Amino acid sequence: MSGNILEQSCPIPKSDYEHILLAHGGGGKLTQQLIDKIFYPLLGNEILARGHDGATLTTSGVKLAFTTDSFVVDPIFFPGGNIGDLAVNGTVNDLVCCGAIPKFISLAFILEEGLPIEDLWEIVKSIRHAADKSGVKVVTGDTKVVGKGKGDRIFINTSGIGEVIEGTNIGPEQCSPGDVIIINGSIADHGIAIMSKREGFSFETTIESDTASLNEMVTEVLNKYKSVHVLRDPTRGGLASALNEISNSSKTGITLYEDKIGISESVRGACEIMGFDPLYIANEGKILMILPEKDAPGVLDILRTHREGKEAAIIGYVTEEDPGFVKLRTTIGSSRIVDMITGEQLPRIC
Amino acid sequence: MKHIDEYRDKTLVDNLIRKIESEVSRPWTIMEICGGQTHAIMKYNLLDLLPREITMVHGPGCPVCVTPIELIEKALILSRRENTILASFGDMLRVPGSTTDLLSTKALGGNVQMVYSPLDAVQLAIDHPHMQVVFFAVGFETTAPAVALAVSQANIRKIDNFSILVAHVLVPPAIQALLSAPQNRIDGFLAAGHVCTVMGYEQYIPIAEKYKTPMVVTGFEPVDILFGIQKTVHMLESGVVGVENAYPRSVKKEGNLPAQALLKEIFEIGDRNWRGIGPIPGSGYHLREKYRRFNADLLFDLQGIEAEEPAICIAGEILTGNKKPFECSAFGTLCKPEKPLGAPMVSSEGACAAYFKYSITEKN
Structure with missing residues (x-):
């Protein structure tokens, strides 16, 4: 085999998958396989290698955070939001996870022939509203239209730039044994809201997406507590996948307490019916904060003064034992591992 | 959440564990039939709480795991057929056939639709009158009534572009096959609560008596x-043989009579090949002659299609409780959920998937 990576053949064995499956975009093991086997080897550098939600760059003495994201959600309008505010909030939150104050974002639209202009208007209105709320400016953009059947109404790609808050050093590698894991509220609302709408399920109460920008709340924490080690928004693949990534890259263990993880009654009910594990369901307004235990009470106090953090709680600890594994202490007192998701969760038969 | 939390209650769990500890005097091997129970056992790591005298072995009650590979090949052929929609429960989509699975076929343009209910497949047929819609009818007695209802509805509404590829299997003949095997080491059974909700448990009584093996109808929460x-x-220690019901909130002795009547109307009982296990006499549902126009096997000339299992997969040993997933040389190495060799590694009711997902100590 040649020493030059560009002359090598694809390192993912053909016996695994010859083609991209939906699961390659699910945020789990198959996504990680693409990153590890294709993107890192071909494109890797010391910044990309940090494996964070965004890149932290220093240019002319200014520390910036830079991120990109694409939004392909179906349905494009869902309880609690639409693809427009989701795109802004998602990008803002990725910057927040770098310890930055979001400043500027770009938007690139890929529109499918036949999309009602009225829908685009509604989506862009939501973008404006979400951008104003987060204090970011949309400073550049692009529009492309593809033929009928070549897209799915509207896809949005974004990038975002933020200014890293001085004195912070956020990254999964900072995670240390003894740290606490805090989340700002209940999990799985977004994924279940989307799935319920997509599949036409209705429950007693409408389950709404938790899509929200978290910059105001997190900035307040970071202004006071520079000791925060990791920030991560548990989006695709849910809480379980986000914590597995952190545990893997920091070579620490993580222990979660099932009874501390908030899940709304209606989401729990939906998960029971559909056979889904809420630990793997996407969130769009949640953030995991990993920090020294001594600072937890102060951080929780700040979080709970914000609408998005009212139900903030400590859900687990970072440990020295079982590095690379996430363990769950169940409600009945036993302990098991929480693995990274393999593909899409598929409803069970009975 | 009401009707869930009380069955995940730590105090009740602790009390039951104490009771088991106080009664058990020697080693017993108990098989839970249903893959849903296997996953609950692993998800709550009940093995950690049970006294060491109790060995749980995992049974064949994973519907997609026992669906014979030749039927998966047939489903794959249908998914690639022009003007045809193959409708299936989600859990079937990742199950490997001899070379590929339905999700991969879908990625290459195969027309595979995931549905939550067989009636959704009937609706698909109504919505796509120029397409043939075939429902992959997989599952035990639990799911069979919903399929019978779909056929009945399609018949009443004279829907002529709907059919089913039948893979339904029955639990009691499988239990008989396990108990009559020379290597049988099962002392007692947890019967599957959902199957018994439909079928009741009268038909288990003669089996329990014949093989002197107690059976307890059991639910799915810890x-x-x-x-x-x-x-x-308790039955084993006191030498009691018979069938008891530990899931009375769902199961009646006679079961769900209207569902059974519908099953009898649509299906007849015949032999069925079980993946990894082989043919078991009288263990499958087949469409009755008068409903043959809904039989995809006949409609699309699929009879005679065969396929081979990967030699390395020991799914049969796993599904009969003879081996634990860790005892397979491919577990966690050649066979992982992202690239399974056999169905038990991929199904949400498969024993290998449960061990891989929830267990730390013996995984690579």
Whole structure:
């Protein structure tokens, strides 16, 4: 085999998958396989290698955070939001996870022939509203239209730039044994809201997406507590996948307490019916904060003064034992591992 | 959440464990039939709480795991057929055939639709009158009534572009096959609560008596499962043979009579090949002659299609409880959920998937 990576053949064995499956975009093991086997080897550098939600760059003495994201959600309008505010909030939150104050974002639209202009208007209105709320400016953009059947109404790609808050050093590698894991509220609302709408399920109460920008709340924490080690928004693949990534890259263990993880009654009910594990369901307004235990009470106090953090709680600890594994202490007192998701969760038969 | 939390209650769990500990005097091997129970056992790591005298072995009650590979090949052929929609429960989509699975076929343009109910497949047929819609009818007695209802509805509404590829299997003949095998080491059974909700448990009584093996109808939450185990241990320790019901909130002795009547109307019982296990006499549902126009096997000339299992997969040993997933040389190495060799590694009711997902100590 040649020493030059560009002359090598694809390192993912053909016996695994010859083609991209939906699961390659699910945020789990198959996504990680693409990153590890294709993107890192071909494109890797010391910044990309940090494996964070965004890149932290220093240019002319200014520390910036830079991120990109694409939004392909179906349905494009869902309880609690639409693809427009989701795109802004998602990008803002990725910057927040770098310890930055979001400043500027770009938007690139890929529109499918036949999309009602009225829908685009509604989506862009939501973008404006979400951008104003987060204090970011949309400073550049692009529009492309593809033929009928070549897209799915509207896809949005974004990038975002933020200014890293001085004195912070956020990254999964900072995670240390003894740290606490805090989340700002209940999990799985977004994924279940989307799935319920997509599949036409209705429950007693409408389950709404938790899509929200978290910059105001997190900035307040970071202004006071520079000791925060990791920030991560548990989006695709849910809480379980986000914590597995952190545990893997920091070579620490993580222990979660099932009874501390908030899940709304209606989401729990939906998960029971559909056979889904809420630990793997996407969130769009949640953030995991990993920090020294001594600072937890102060951080929780700040979080709970914000609408998005009212139900903030400590859900687990970072440990020295079982590095690379996430363990769950169940409600009945036993302990098991929480693995990274393999593909899409598929409803069970009975 | 009401009707869930009380069956995941730590105090009740602790009490049941104490009761089992106080009653057990020697080693017992108990098999839970249903893959849903296997996953609950692993998800709550009940093995950690049970006394060491109790060995749980995992049974063949994973519907997609026992669906014979030749039927998956047929489903794959249908998914690639022009003007045809192959409708299936989600859990079937990742199950490997001899070379590929339905999700991969879908990625290459195969027309595979995931549905939550067989009636959704009937609706698909109504919505796509120029397409043939075939429902992949997989599952035990639990799912069979919904399929029977779909056929009945399609018949009444004279829908001529709907058919089913039948893979339904029955539990009691499988239990008989396990108990009559020379290597059988099962002392007691946890019978599957959902199957018994439909079928009742009268038909288990002669089997329990013939093989002198107690059976306890058991639910799916931790308290349900431990209650089932506690009852089984009690029966074993006191030498009682028979069938008891530890899931009375769902199961009646006679079962769901209207569902059984519908099953009898649509299906007849015949032999069925079980993946990894082989043919078991009288263990499958087949469409009755008068409903043959809904039989995809006949409609699309699929009879005679065969396929081979990967030699390395020991799914049969796993599904009959003879081996644990860790005892397979491919477990966690050649066979992982992202690239399974056999169905038990991929199904949400498969034993290998449960061990891989929830267990730390013996995984690579």
